[in-house]
Amino acid sequence: MNLKELTDYGKAEKETYVKWIKKAKKANSRSLDDQFHKLHQEAFRKIDCLVCANCCKTTSPIFRDVDIKRLSKRLRMPESKFIDTYLKIDEDQDYVLRSSPCAFLGDDNYCSVYEDRPLACREYPHTDRKNMYQILPLTRKNMEVCPAVSYIMKEISKKI
Numbered sequence: 001m002n003l004k005e006l007t008d009y010g011k012a013e014k015e016t017y018v019k020w021i022k023k024a025k026k027a028n029s030r031s032l033d034d035q036f037h038k039l040h041q042e043a044f045r046k047i048d049c050l051v052c053a054n055c056c057k058t059t060s061p062i063f064r065d066v067d068i069k070r071l072s073k074r075l076r077m078p079e080s081k082f083i084d085t086y087l088k089i090d091e092d093q094d095y096v097l098r099s100s101p102c103a104f105l106g107d108d109n110y111c112s113v114y115e116d117r118p119l120a121c122r123e124y125p126h127t128d129r130k131n132m133y134q135i136l137p138l139t140r141k142n143m144e145v146c147p148a149v150s151y152i153m154k155e156i157s158k159k160i
Contacts, residue, residue: 003147010143010150043148053109060097061120
């Protein structure tokens with residue numbers, strides 16, 4: 001499976017999936033969730049995140065207060081120093097990474113704080129959540145970053 005082709009597909013087919021989302025939101029939400037969850041499992045049997053790590057290289061999770069507390073404790077630094085060193089406030093007034101790629105991403109694509117990573121990282125790419133219809137626009141955007149999401153969306157769009 002060519003990971004770059006999948007993310008390129010996600011970028012190239014943006015408008016197709018913006019239209020598809022309108023149709024998918026009318027589908028039975030339980031059925032939609034079931035399909036997403038099945039395809040999520042399938043995608044991650046085929047795709048190894050450590051080969052890609054594009055999410056860690058190009059995007060930033062939101063850091064909640066609990067994430068900041070946990071990571072600053074792990075790194076043995078005051079929360080204020082953690083914030084000053086690694087974070088900034090974005091246009092939505094959320095804490096996000098100051099720069100990309102993530103400062104905790106190693107050359108081998110392993111996360112140096114994996115056990116204590118933010119909730120947003122733990123849940124990414126969000127394709128195994130309940131009520132997927134609520135986050136379809138976010139899922140569409142994630143097609144441009146995550147090859148697994150592109151794979152899932154490509155497959156699910158054939159069914160709805």
